[in-house]
Amino acid sequence: MQATAEAMDEVVRKNREIYDNTSGADWYLTVYEGAHQGWEFINLGGLTVANRIAQLLEIDGEAHIIDVCAGQGGVSRYLAAQRKCRVTAVEWNPGQVRTIRNHLSKAGPGIASRIDVVEADATTWRADELADGAFSMDALMLTPQTGALIANTAKSLEPGATFAISVICAGEHITDAMRRFAWDIDGMIHLPGPGWYAQALEQAGFEDVVLEDCTDVAIATSETMERALRANEARIVAEAGPAVFRGWKDVGAVYLNAFRQYQLMYLFAHGKLAR
Numbered sequence: 652m653q654a655t656a657e658a659m660d661e662v663v664r665k666n667r668e669i670y671d672n673t674s675g676a677d678w679y680l681t682v683y684e685g686a687h688q689g690w691e692f693i694n695l696g697g698l699t700v701a702n703r704i705a706q707l708l709e710i711d712g713e714a715h716i717i718d719v720c721a722g723q724g725g726v727s728r729y730l731a732a733q734r735k736c737r738v739t740a741v742e743w744n745p746g747q748v749r750t751i752r753n754h755l756s757k758a759g760p761g762i763a764s765r766i767d768v769v770e771a772d773a774t775t776w777r778a779d780e781l782a783d784g785a786f787s788m789d790a791l792m793l794t795p796q797t798g799a800l801i802a803n804t805a806k807s808l809e810p811g812a813t814f815a816i817s818v819i820c821a822g823e824h825i826t827d828a829m830r831r832f833a834w835d836i837d838g839m840i841h842l843p844g845p846g847w848y849a850q851a852l853e854q855a856g857f858e859d860v861v862l863e864d865c866t867d868v869a870i871a872t873s874e875t876m877e878r879a880l881r882a883n884e885a886r887i888v889a890e891a892g893p894a895v896f897r898g899w900k901d902v903g904a905v906y907l908n909a910f911r912q913y914q915l916m917y918l919f920a921h922g923k924l925a926r
């Protein structure tokens with residue numbers, strides 16, 4: 652999809668509104684501690700998908716991988732800690748980049764020296780040195796330039812390297828109202844059906860493309876977050892206010908229902924760059 656300058660301005664404005672601050676008590680209690688064992692993952696795949704990525708990319712101490720749209724760098728830090736690999740974390744939101752750098756300044760040298768943080772638009776940024784693999788968790792629905800972003804990522808990878816993507820896309824029962832909600836609340840502007848990702852990966856030069864429906868993982872994580880939210884109601888209301896608590900509750904219920912009804916689908920797509 653070609654994005655007009657005006658559409659991109661709106662995407663950036665939405666990005667700042669949503670991602671400038673994802674460090675409040677509501678995020679910790681509901682998402683990071685509530686669903687991801689304290690890791691600052693802003694995604695629905697959690698440790699299940701992060702471990703699957705590590706396995707698919709064959710990540711070990713020799714590997715250099717790219718975390719495309721890294722958020723607060725939770726997944727970068729998890730993989731660097733568990734697999735001792737080098738990670739380049741690419742993220743364009745300045746607040747998120749500050750948070751990753753702040754964490755790394757307090758982390759032991761074993762982690763800090765393994766992660767490079769780059770503040771850049773992943774649609775155009777290129778690595779100086781080709782990487783052994785790349786992944787992107789829960790970000791590619793947030794830009795109208797997803798095809799260009801996938802093609803650009805391919806240019807930073809060694810031949811044979813795997814690119815693995817978890818992403819929310821359209822399920823077969825999506826409605827216009829759901830699309831509007833996903834844009835208004837979370838800036839999801841790109842919600843094609845899953846087949847679009849197979850085509851985009853193939854057009855970018857990836858082979859052996861596999862699409863896996865991981866909607867069950869999204870449902871399980873959403874249910875865990877709902878339980879954590881209820882269990883921590885008093886603290887969230889005290890620290891973030893009743894409106895914030897109600898927002899999480901109402902929005903969470905809509906998404907959970909959308910996944911259950913296949914209005915939305917949680918996709919895990921991957922392929923290997925042709926040699």
Ligand SMILES: C[S@@+](CC[C@H](N)C(=O)[O-])C[C@H]1O[C@@H](n2cnc3c(N)ncnc32)[C@H](O)[C@@H]1O
Binds near residue numbers: 693726744771
């Ligand atoms: C839902 S968060 C996921 C963060 C992280 N991948 C994780 O799983 O914890 C999506 C992130 O993608 C970032 N993002 C969106 N479009 C981007 C782009 N074109 N370049 C770099 N980062 C981008 C957003 O700023 C946001 O931090």
